Amino acid sequence: MIAALFFAFAAVAVAGAILMVVHRNPVYSALFLILTLFAIAGLFVLLNAPFIAAVHVIVYAGAIMVLFLFVVLLMDLEEERVRRHRLKLAQILGIVAAAVLLVEVGVFLKAGFAGAATQGPDGSQIIGDTESIGRLLFTEYLFPFEIASVLLLSGIIGSVLLAKLKLRS
Amino acid sequence: MIIPISYYLILSGILFTIGVVGVLTRRNAIVIFMSIELMLNAVNLTLIAFSKQFNSLDGHVFVFFVMVVAAAEVAVGLALIVAIFRTKESIFVDDFNLLKW
Numbered sequence: 001m002i003a004a005l006f007f008a009f010a011a012v013a014v015a016g017a018i019l020m021v022v023h024r025n026p027v028y029s030a031l032f033l034i035l036t037l038f039a040i041a042g043l044f045v046l047l048n049a050p051f052i053a054a055v056h057v058i059v060y061a062g063a064i065m066v067l068f069l070f071v072v073l074l075m076d077l078e079e080e081r082v083r084r085h086r087l088k089l090a091q092i093l094g095i096v097a098a099a100v101l102l103v104e105v106g107v108f109l110k111a112g113f114a115g116a117a118t119q120g121p122d123g124s125q126i127i128g129d130t131e132s133i134g135r136l137l138f139t140e141y142l143f144p145f146e147i148a149s150v151l152l153l154s155g156i157i158g159s160v161l162l163a164k165l166k167l168r169s
Numbered sequence: 170m171i172i173p174i175s176y177y178l179i180l181s182g183i184l185f186t187i188g189v190v191g192v193l194t195r196r197n198a199i200v201i202f203m204s205i206e207l208m209l210n211a212v213n214l215t216l217i218a219f220s221k222q223f224n225s226l227d228g229h230v231f232v233f234f235v236m237v238v239a240a241a242e243v244a245v246g247l248a249l250i251v252a253i254f255r256t257k258e259s260i261f262v263d264d265f266n267l268l269k270w
């Protein structure tokens with residue numbers, strides 16, 4: 001059952017990602033990315049991380065992708081032009097680099113990491129629910145948590161400033 | 170059947186590679202941003218998988234912080250794209266050669 005779910009989610013995630021990259025229209029790209037994000041959220045649930053799965057759907061599919069779609073709406077949509085020199089040097093290099101990366105990942109994984117999952121003293125698996133993650137965030141990771149709020153504040157200020165900027169054209 | 174962690178790592182590697190290809194081959198700045206999001210998600214998947222493997226919650230907290238950084242980055246990046254679009258009337262990255270000389 002879990003295996004079937006894993007393979008289903010994995011297939012949806014990979015298919016959505018590929019379609020996102022190859023689709024010419026950015027609106028469809030965004031929709032396929034949302035599909036991929038939901039599949040990854042399903043994988044998070046399979047990995048005993050319900051809190052992260054929920055936050056993932058809320059933040060990514062809910063907030064970030066809406067932002068993307070609004071920006072696409074603001075732009076005058078123009079389909080990406082197919083150019084004659086499409087496969088120029090940079091793109092060939094890009095594809096080669098990606099192939100090398102994939103081979104590297106494959107070799108690394110073939111070397112194997114086949115240990116059984118670690119378990120607690122009583123043989124239990126830890127579950128990342130809201131309570132345990134909140135406890136961790138407010139004790140051990142309190143300082144990074146506060147720094148994250150500063151980062152978000154600077155992000156807000158930066159985007160407001162950029163949006164209000166009077167540009168010389 | 171328990172899914173071994175290597176399956177998750179392979180999936181994560183595939184997703185990351187698709188993201189790299191997207192960043193390197195697409196010219197639409199918004200799609201490039203989406204590919205970066207895809208790469209961040211692949212790394213998040215790895216962190217959660219290892220978190221399960223080692224029976225620890227630290228990976229979950231790291232994913233939380235990655236999401237914070239991704240949200241801030243997307244907000245600023247999209248604001249930059251809008252600002253560039255208002256001056257250059259284009260979001261194709263090969264039209265942006267302001268820093269080239």
